[in-house]
Amino acid sequence: LNETFIHRQTTANQVRFTTVELSEMETKILNAGNRALEIEKGLFERLKGAILERSAEVATASKALAEFDLAGALAELAVNDNWTRPDVNESHDFAIEGGRHPVVEAALRKTGDPFVANNCDLSGGDAASIWLLTGPNMAGKSTFLRQNALIALLAQMGSFVPANSARIGLVSQLFSRVGASDDLARGRSTFMVEMVETAAILNQADDRALVILDEIGRGTATYDGLSIAWATLEHLHDVNKSRALFATHYHEMTQLSGKMTGVDNATVTVREWEGEVIFLHEVIQGAADRSYGVQVAQLAGLPVAVVDRARVVLDALEKGEREGKAHKALIDDLPLFAATPAPMAAAPSGPSPVQEKLADVHPDSLSPREALSLIYELKDLADK
Structure with missing residues (x-):
């Protein structure tokens, strides 16, 4: 042991x-x-x-630090992005000069593209003041609506705003009806959701509210949608008396500017050059006469045959509308497959220079350096 x-x-x-x-x-x-x-x-x-x-002291310190953090962040944005101090008062004014969308502007800055600033004046005194905004797809109507709503929100939270100057009367409510979404779980289609949101606006907005509406009535038949959009605009003007931006593709509604004192037409400018659409993103007074939907479809990459056929149908419909023809007669008059695809160019006879070059290439015997040189040679031959 x-x-x-x-x-x-x-x-x-x-x-x-x-x-x-x-x-x-x-x-x-x-x-x-x-x-x-x-x-x-x-x-x-x-x-x-x-x-x-010490919970009371900790909560107070946390709140103070949060306010310092928020104020510092907004101050940094104001200095770096050239924001200005808004004049927030008790009036019904809404006058923005050189307004910009802060998020879109920051995204464009990374690509080197400039953001086109725009003015907005909804200063109608005690009466309603509504801009009816028309213009092509992709021209920037939705961006214009959102940027003015953001400017109002930033101004009333005490921040500087992305604009050259801003005079904003107190906004009691900020309403937005934009985009397209459904709620199928509750049995609501896209159009039903749109109508529910529009109803909430018309039932609640007062004369100090700021309302942005984007494409009311587009989810149903043309005349149904136009009727709903028309009546919605009249209600905003006569009953709610709100400041509002109303974007629409129903060009027939531009006639309301001559019948309602508080409605003005505005449009986003566009230019056509060599058959292509150039968006200038500039909002000016006036009304658009077309939406350039077919051109946007072409930009999106629809097949050439589909785009050409759409042009034929559009021309026929527009001509029939001018001549007062019924839609059924127009459809009967439209020739089937009128927009035939453009004939393909005849294939060249004999092998191309690229094919001749590749015929003598043995891939397994190429070094990485030789393969890279071959790619440059083939590219030069293809560009000739």
């Missing part, structure tokens, strides 16, 4: 011993995890108790 080494186990080819010190260390190691957890829980409970005792 040995007082230092204590026998623990005998196996076929070895004997295991331990000591008192090793046993004590083993016990400490096995209990270390539980002990550490107990210490951690104790520290946490003491810290929690100390915080709860």
Whole structure:
């Protein structure tokens, strides 16, 4: 027997011993995890108790730091992005000069493209003031609506705004009906969601509200949609008396500017050059006469045959509308497949220079350097 080494186990080819010190260390190691957890829980409970005792002071400090953080961030934006201090008053004015969309402007800055600033004046005194905005698809109508709503929101939260100048009468409510979405889980189609949101606006907006409406009535038949949009605009003008931006492709509604004192027409400018549409993104007074939907479809990549056929159908419909023909007669008069695809160019006889070059190439024998040189040679031949 040995007082230092204590026998623990005998196996076929070895004997295991331990000591008192090793046993004590083993016990400490096995209990270390539980002990550490107990210490951690104790520290946490003491810290929690100390915080709860000073909860009022902690909450006040957190609120102050949050306000400093927000004010500092807005100040940095104002300095770096050339924002201006708005004049927020008790009037019904809404006059923006050189207004910009802060998010779109920041995105364009990364690509090097400039943002086209625009003015907006909805200062109609105590009466309604509505801009009826028409113009092509992709021209920037939705951006214009959103940027003015953001400017109003920023101004009333105490921030500088992305504009050259801004005079804004207090806005009691900010309403937005934009985009297209459904709520099928509740049995609501896209058009139903649009109507529910429009109803909420018409039932709640007062004379100090700012309303932006984008494409009311586009989810149903043409005349149904036009009727709903027309009546919505009249209600905003006569009953709600709100400041509003109303974007639409129903060009027939531009006639309302001559019948309602608080409605003005505005449009987003566009130019055609060599058969292509160039969007200038500039909002001016006036009304658009077309939406350039076929051109936008072409930009989106629709097949040439589909675009050409759409042009034929559009020309026939527009001609029939001018001549007063019924839609059924127009459809009967439209020749089937009138927009035939353009004939393909005749294939050149014999192999091309690129094919001749590739005929002598053995890919497995090319080094990486030679393969890169071959790519440049083939590109030069293809460009000739």
